Amino acid sequence: MHYFSQTFNYDHSWARVIIGMWHKYPNPHCSHVVTVDVVDRSVDPRTGVIRTERILGCKQRTPVWIVKLFGGSEDAFVREISFIDPSTQTATISSVNLTLSQFATCNEMIHYSPAPDGRTAFHQTAEIETRVAMWRSAADKLEGWLATRFEQNAQLGKVGFTDVLRQLWEDAKEQKPAHAGA
Numbered sequence: 001m002h003y004f005s006q007t008f009n010y011d012h013s014w015a016r017v018i019i020g021m022w023h024k025y026p027n028p029h030c031s032h033v034v035t036v037d038v039v040d041r042s043v044d045p046r047t048g049v050i051r052t053e054r055i056l057g058c059k060q061r062t063p064v065w066i067v068k069l070f071g072g073s074e075d076a077f078v079r080e081i082s083f084i085d086p087s088t089q090t091a092t093i094s095s096v097n098l099t100l101s102q103f104a105t106c107n108e109m110i111h112y113s114p115a116p117d118g119r120t121a122f123h124q125t126a127e128i129e130t131r132v133a134m135w136r137s138a139a140d141k142l143e144g145w146l147a148t149r150f151e152q153n154a155q156l157g158k159v160g161f162t163d164v165l166r167q168l169w170e171d172a173k174e175q176k177p178a179h180a181g182a
Helices: 014-021 064-070 133-175
Strands: 002-010 033-043 050-059 075-085 090-097 104-114 120-130
16 A cells, blocks of 8 residues: 655635635646536534535556556546535545546545635645555556656645635736725
8 A cells, every 4th residue: 555645735725725626627737637516515513514526537657567457547536525514624535536446446535624824724645555456566666657647736735725725816916906095
């Protein structure tokens, strides 16, 4: 099993980051995410927690040996479930691959919460595990490739989301018309 973890702060308030979360895709840094479909959304009337389930469609260049050995294609799908709690200002997003999950799984967890100075803390973890014990060398290669790909995409996601937030909030400030006589 491979583990991945990263933590950092976005230079935006929790509310702005959560609004930005819904605008993350498409963006040029994460061009592998080609579709995002909301399949369910609900609000718990007692707690106010918003639950959203989405399916992300991805397209990535998969090594030929993976396609030959395990089948499939460059198309992959990920199930994402998020819980946004406005009262505690926390957001938790979990995702798992649907494609080729009989051979390998990638369980990702993301957590957003307020940080000092009006920023937002981001914590991301992932566990990547293959399920093909009878082909240990192929399983090790597959797990290594998946872990490397996940790390690359996580870094692209961080850069892409930073750009999305900048475009949503910092560029918007620059485009506000000046008030007459102010």
